[in-house]
Structure formats: C-alpha cells, structure tokens
Amino acid sequence: MSDPQVAIMMMGLFVIFVLLGFPICFTLVAMGVGFGYYAYAQPDQWDHIFQNRVFDLLVNQTYSVMINDVLVAVPLFLFIGYVLERANIVDRLFFSLSIAARAIPGSMAVAALATCAIFATAVGIIGAVVTLMGLLAFPALLKAGYDVRFASGVVCAGGCLGILIPPSIMLIVYSATAGISVVKLYAGAITPGFMLAGLYMIYVIARAYLNPKLAPPPPKEQWDIPRSELAVMLLTSFFPLAVLISAVLVSILFGWATPTEAAAVGSFGSLALAAAYRELTWVRLKEAVFLTVRTSAMVCWLFVGSWTFASVFSYLGGHTFIEETVKAMNLSPVMFLILAQIIIFLLGWPLEWSEIIIIFVPIFLPLLDDFGIDPLFFGILVALNLQTSFMTPPMAMAAYYLKGVAPPHVQLMDIFRGCFPFLFMVLLSMVLLYNFPEIAFWLPNALGYK
Numbered sequence: 108m109s110d111p112q113v114a115i116m117m118m119g120l121f122v123i124f125v126l127l128g129f130p131i132c133f134t135l136v137a138m139g140v141g142f143g144y145y146a147y148a149q150p151d152q153w154d155h156i157f158q159n160r161v162f163d164l165l166v167n168q169t170y171s172v173m174i175n176d177v178l179v180a181v182p183l184f185l186f187i188g189y190v191l192e193r194a195n196i197v198d199r200l201f202f203s204l205s206i207a208a209r210a211i212p213g214s215m216a217v218a219a220l221a222t223c224a225i226f227a228t229a230v231g232i233i234g235a236v237v238t239l240m241g242l243l244a245f246p247a248l249l250k251a252g253y254d255v256r257f258a259s260g261v262v263c264a265g266g267c268l269g270i271l272i273p274p275s276i277m278l279i280v281y282s283a284t285a286g287i288s289v290v291k292l293y294a295g296a297i298t299p300g301f302m303l304a305g306l307y308m309i310y311v312i313a314r315a316y317l318n319p320k321l322a323p324p325p326p327k328e329q330w331d332i333p334r335s336e337l338a339v340m341l342l343t344s345f346f347p348l349a350v351l352i353s354a355v356l357v358s359i360l361f362g363w364a365t366p367t368e369a370a371a372v373g374s375f376g377s378l379a380l381a382a383a384y385r386e387l388t389w390v391r392l393k394e395a396v397f398l399t400v401r402t403s404a405m406v407c408w409l410f411v412g413s414w415t416f417a418s419v420f421s422y423l424g425g426h427t428f429i430e431e432t433v434k435a436m437n438l439s440p441v442m443f444l445i446l447a448q449i450i451i452f453l454l455g456w457p458l459e460w461s462e463i464i465i466i467f468v469p470i471f472l473p474l475l476d477d478f479g480i481d482p483l484f485f486g487i488l489v490a491l492n493l494q495t496s497f498m499t500p501p502m503a504m505a506a507y508y509l510k511g512v513a514p515p516h517v518q519l520m521d522i523f524r525g526c527f528p529f530l531f532m533v534l535l536s537m538v539l540l541y542n543f544p545e546i547a548f549w550l551p552n553a554l555g556y557k
Contacts (some may be wrong), residue, residue: 110146110242115144121466131462132405135412140165143419162418168414172407176367177283178332182276182403183370187355187377189395190368191348192239194381195363196199197343201244205325206337207345213315213322215251216221216261219244223265224304225348227272237505238268239513252323255517257314260525264307264532267497270460271302271490273356277284279366280406280464281486286471289366294481294551297356297538304533314528315495347383351376357416360554406461412487413465419528429470430477440478444485444541447471455496463493487541494533 117138120391124134143161151445172178185349204218211217219240226232240262250508268275273293282289308373315322355373364372381387420426438446454463497505506522513522540546 109424110555111424111428113142113145113421114124114233114420116424117416117420117423125462127451128152129515132412135167135416135466136244138421139412141414143415143424146419146422161415164418165411165415169416171414172269172410173284175410176365177279177289178407178410180279180289180366181276181406181505182399183367183374185277185402186374186395186399187370189398190374190377190381190387190392191226192386193391193395194377195356195387196344196348196380196384196386197222197239197341198243199346199384200225201240202246203340203343203344203470205247206332207341209325211312212319212324213311214325216253216311216322219248219261220265220304220307220311223262224272225345226269227266227353227420237263237508238512240266241509243276245509245513249517251325254321255521256525257321258525259506259509259513259517259522260529261307261311263498263503263522263526264494264529265304266508267494267505268300268304270493270497271296271487272299274352274366274370275300275357275490276406277460277464277490278486280461281412281468281489283410284464284469285482285486286361287482287486288556289360290330291462291551291556292485292486293356294360294554295547296487296490297485298546302539302546303491303494303533303536306338306536307529310528310532342449347380351380360550368412371480373401378385406553407464411462413462416466417469426470430473433474438478440480440531441541443474444480444488448488448537451492452488452496452499454484455493460493460496463496466490480546483511483551484540484544484547488537489535489549491533491540495530498530499532513516 115203118127121134121138124138125131140161144159147160147164149159173526201218204221205215208214208221210215222244223236224241226239227521233518245258245262247423249255269275271294275293278292278296279289282292305506310324351373354376357364358369358372363369378387378392381391392418433443433446451463455469475485497503498505500523503523503526506519506526508516509522510519
C-alpha cells in the first residue's frame with residue numbers, strides 16, 4: 108500500500124471512529140501518533156522505540172497552539188458570553204425587544220431572532236444560544252399561541268447565527284487555520300451575518316402577516332405600556348449590551364485594539380455589566396470560569412490533535428493526492444465551490460463546526476489559489492453553509508439542543524419541519540453572496556485591509 112493510500116485510510120478510519128462515538132480531539136491525537144509512527148519510522152526504530160520523530164511533532168504542535176496569539180482571544184470571548192448568560196441579561200433583553208416590536212407581525216419571533224443575533228455575537232456557541240433561547244424564548248412563544256413548528260424554526264435558526272456574526276469563535280479558528288487576518292474576517296462577515304438575520308426576520312414577518320394563526324398578535328396589555336416606560340426598559344436592557352458588543356467590534360475593526368485586547372476589555376465590561384444588574388455572584392462567576400476553561404481546553408486540544416493529524420496526513424501525501432484528484436476533474440471555480448460546500452454540508456451532520464474548520468477545511472485551502480478564490484470569501488461561505496448543517500436532519504444538532512429543553516409534547520419531527528423554511532433563507536444568502544461578492548468585501552476594502 109502506497110503512502111497516499113495509507114493517508115486516505117487514515118482519514119476514513121478517523122470518520123468511522125468519530126461516528127462510533129470516540130472523543131474527537133483524542134481520536135485525532137491517537138490517529139496522528141499512530142500513523143505518524145509508521146510515517147516517520149527509521150530503520151533502527153525498534154532498537155529505540157520512543158525516538159520516533161512523531162513524538163517531537165506532537166510536542167511542537169502542542170507548544171505552537173499554546174503560544175498562538177490569535178487563539179488567546181478564544182477563552183476571553185467565551186468568558187464574555189458565559190458571564191452574560193449566567194447573569195440573566197438575555198432574559199431582560201428578550202422581554203424588552205418583544206414589547207418594542209409589538210406592532211410588527213410575529214413580534215415575539217422577531218424579538219427572539221434579534222436577541223439571538225445580539226447574544227450570538229457575545230457567545231458564538233450554537234449549543235449555548237439554542238439551549239438558553241429554548242429555555243427562555245421558546246416557552247414564551249408557545250404560551251403566546253405560536254405554532255410549534257414556526258417557533259422551533261425561529262429558535263434553531265437564530266441560535267446558529269453565532270457561527271457567522273462577529274466576534275465569532277469560528278472565524279477566529281478559521282483565521283488561525285487559514286493564516287489570514289481575523290480582523291479582515293470580522294469586517295467581511297458583518298454584512299453577510301446581519302443580511303442572514305434580516306432575511307430570517309423578513310420571512311417571519313411575511314409568514315405572520317399572511318397567516319396570523321402562526322404568530323398571534325400580543326395581548327392588549329402589551330400595547331398599553333407607556334413609551335417612557337418602554338424607553339427605560341430598552342435603556343436598561345438593550346443599550347448596555349449593545350454598547351459593550353459594539354465597543355469590542357469597533358475597536359477591533361478600526362485597529363484600536365487587537366482581538367485579544369478587545370476581548371480582554373470586553374470581559375471586564377461583561378463583569379461590570381453583570382455587577383450593575385446585581386447578578387454577579389460568586390457561584391455564577393465560578394460557573395462562567397469553569398465553562399470557559401472547559402470549552403477553551405476542547406478547542407486547544409482539537410488544534411493540537413488536528414495539526415498533528417494534518418501534518419502526518421500531508422507527510423504521507425494525502426493533501427497532494429486530493430489536490431491532484433480535484434485538478435484532474437477539470438472543475439470550474441463555481442463547480443469547485445459547489446463541491447466543497449456539499450462536502451462541508453455533509454460533514455456537518457456528524458461533526459461540530461470546530462472539527463470541520465480545523466480538520467477538513469485545510470484540505471481545500473491549498474486549492475483556492477488554483478481556482479482564484481479568496482480565502483476570506485471561502486471562509487464566509489463555509490460559515491453560512493454550516494448554518495444548514497446544524498438545522499438539517501438526521502443530525503441537526505440545533506434541533507437536538509432545542510428538543511433537550513423543550514416541553515415533552517414538542518416532537519423532534521416538528522422541530523425538523525420548522526427548520527426547513529429557514530434553510531432556504533440560508534441558501535438564498537449564499538446565492539446572493541456568490542453573485543454579489545461585494546457584500547463581503549466592501550467593508551474590508553473601505554477600512555483599507557489588504
């Protein structure tokens with residue numbers, strides 16, 4: 108068996124072990140070390156069994172991850188999100204936006220999407236946003252008489268926005284993987300992210316207008332709240348959080364601070380905001396720190412495992428084999444993009460976005476120059492694509508997150524059916540982005556990023 112064939116077998120075994128339920132990060136390390144032991148074998152290896160170069164590779168990759176300046180921002184952004192989540196700030200935000208949007212058809216659904224978009228910028232983790240909104244907004248929507256499928260689709264679709272809207276953790280990971288500026292990625296993703304959120308809201312308003320039974324109007328008492336009282340509610344719930352997130356983003360985009368520095372200041376701001384709401388307790392702070400450390404460790408070990416795995420895979424000729432195979436297919440840039448997005452879409456069923464970005468996206472990155480595709484454009488397309496992966500059965504993770512916290516009478520199939528219309532909005536946004544690339548490029552160009 109030739110080395111490239113061994114590399115393909117290595118990839119196939121990895122997918123099989125993941126589907127069997129083995130932990131992904133440690134599977135990557137084990138596969139990388141195991142196949143690397145074969146790849147880097149020396150004639151006298153059996154006389155010095157622990158002197159194989161794969162152990163040096165593993166140590167070097169671990170050290171590289173731990174000193175990566177870009178990845179330092181990951182735990183800081185995670186900490187912001189977990190502090191805000193534990194401080195019940197999102198509860199206030201959803202309630203205020205629901206009242207502010209009371210005159211719009213499907214007002215509570217629009218408020219839920221807006222809350223998801225705002226909260227997703229702080230968290231960037233699908234499971235956290237969908238679970239929290241499933242506990243907070245979903246029961247409120249059902250109590251207001253919203254159709255189960257309609258409400259399910261709103262929560263699942265809104266919860267997935269954190270993949271794309273900055274400061275997205277996924278974009279930080281893609282930046283480290285692709286070797287491009289995270290600031291430029293943030294600038295490129297802002298317009299597509301809010302375009303997708305806007306398409307969701309337009310769909311919700313149109314469906315509620317055409318079929319009011321899906322989303323009944325709010326009770327009369329919500330219309331009787333004085334404007335002064337509503338202004339105070341928004342001033343104390345929406346604006347502080349919006350100012351915090353905007354300050355972080357603006358400081359990054361205009362070069363006033365690096366993502367890590369902005370995230371550090373944002374972490375302090377989230378603590379101050381939680382304290383101002385009198386929600387900062389020792390127990391909640393410990394929970395936020397624990398969740399931050401746990402998620403950060405997962406991301407870092409995924410990097411260690413994936414970089415070790417990718418190094419061995421490339422050394423065996425796997426990347427070269429795939430690159431030559433794709434080139435031999437004589438694909439046009441459009442066909443290559445479609446093929447890549449279909450593969451990423453299918454990978455989204457068994458895998459989380461982190462594994463897809465760290466392990467599989469690097470296989471496509473060397474091919475981008477051959478097809479004249481900008482890595483920033485490709486990364487934003489991938490981020491949009493991953494929205495569909497998390498809402499498409501049989502492995503629609505967003506649907507499973509919601510089912511885990513939904514009332515017993517809510518069936519999984521109802522959640523699946525509720526997600527389908529939003530998938531078309533994602534596909535529409537991808538079509539718009541491909542036909543009008545300036546949606547992604549205008550802000551980086553306006554800010555002078557090269």
